[in-house]
Amino acid sequence: MAICADLVFPASTSALLREIASWDGVRLATFAQADFPVDVVRFDRSASPPVVVSRARRAATLTAFPASLRERALQAFARAERPRTSLSLARGRKLDLTRAPVVMGVVNVTPDSFSDGGRYLDSGRAVARALEMFEAGAAIVDVGGESTRPANYGEAEAIPVEEEISRVLPVIEGIRRSSDRPLSIDTRKAAVAREAVAAGADLVNDVSALRYDPEMTAEVGRADAGLVLMHMKGIDPRTMQADTSYAHPVAEIAAELAAAASKALDAGIATDRIVVDPGLGFGKSPEGNLILLRHLRAFASLGFPVAVGASRKGFVRRFSGVPEDSSDAERLPGSLAAIAAARAGGAAIVRVHDVVESVRFLKMLDAVETPAARQPAEALTR
Ligand code: HH2
Helix, strand or coil: CCCCCCEEEEECCHHHHHHHHHHHCCCHHHCCHHHCCEEEEECCCCCCCCEEEEHHHHHHHHHCCCHHHHHHHHHHHHHHHCCCCEEECHHHCEEECCCCCEEEEEEECCCCCCCCCCCCCCHHHHHHHHHHHHHCCCCEEEEECCCCCCHHHCCCCCCCHHHHHHHHHHHHHHHHHHCCCCEEEECCCHHHHHHHHHHCCCEEEECCCCCCCCCHHHHHHHHCCEEEEECCCCCCCCCCCCCCCCCCHHHHHHHHHHHHHHHHHHCCCCHHHEEEECCCCCCCCHHHHHHHHHCHHHHHHHCCCEEECCCCCHHHHHHCCCCCCCCHHHHHHHHHHHHHHHHHCCCCEEEECCHHHHHHHHHHHHHHHCCHHHCCHHHHHC
16 A cells, blocks of 8 residues: 655745755745745655645635545645554553653663663663653653664674663563553564564564565564654664765655555554654754754654654754753753654654653643633642
8 A cells, every 4th residue: 555645845934945845946925925825735656736824714725626636635735644642562552642742761772872872781771760750750651772873983783682681681681571552662673573572572673664674664563663764864873974964854764664564564463553653863964954844744644653763863963052062951942942842743752861851841831821710720739
């Protein structure tokens, strides 16, 4: 089954529309301030120009288009607006997404991850860290045994599959002795995914979107696990930053994610098990990451929940104005700002290192946006 990559880009200001126009050649001159907010529907593999629709007058505007375009646009709107209330995981479990975005805590059992490398190589410490994250409000914890950092942090060491398994397995088993909360395994390798799911992982987070290991698709299908398809330019983190140019950043990345999702569906992985992730920092320029965050909403048109990982990444450091050798604490304000952007763009999952702070940050945003009548009484009297 082919997933359609026609995308709806909501544009609430003329500056946003101008940015979209710079990729697509939308004729801006035809738009007055009164037309905002608008939606731009960009048709994948289509010679026709993008369709720009005033949101307030959507139905009337669409009837003016030829039937074939109207039908595709309506389907893209329907996919973009479809509520995603849960994600199906292994063993019949579910990740509740009704209060999205939920927090995915990161535990890297590696000596060399760019931000927490070496801290949780000891399995006891990694287990304790994961349990602390659940305690602090993480909905899921992502355990990884291989660094996929870009080369500017020093080339990540390619590690044999046995080594990766020996790092993550005791951690997953250790967590499972104390908790049955949702667990994810961050790996590109089918053998690691198999062992991790057998030990209790519920979701496979593949940063190569099924392109690194030819066995991975069948493995996830067999395991009936959830699957995060993350976009990376190429399949090698060591060279992914060599060329970060895209003809149309959002559309190109979305088309590759659509192809990966089609491959998963063809292998029998159900729609309600799949999450897509634009892969911030994985073959993206600093500005490219901002474009992806700014237009994140468009990825919802693929019809799956969207995950975003900006935590402590290089572009966050750069744009929040902290030095290259900055501490975790110095990177935190930028990481929280990226969470706010991901939330505004409809993200279902935010992948973070600082769970306590991220959960509190999201709680505060929720409180501000929740009318008093719907706030818990306890919060109102404090
Ligand atoms: N980022 C990293 C690793 N895995 N998975 C998803 N779905 N999305 C991401 O953005 C993502 C990811 C890189 O961060 P980290 O795990 O902290 O670093 P390293 O790869 O050096 O271990």
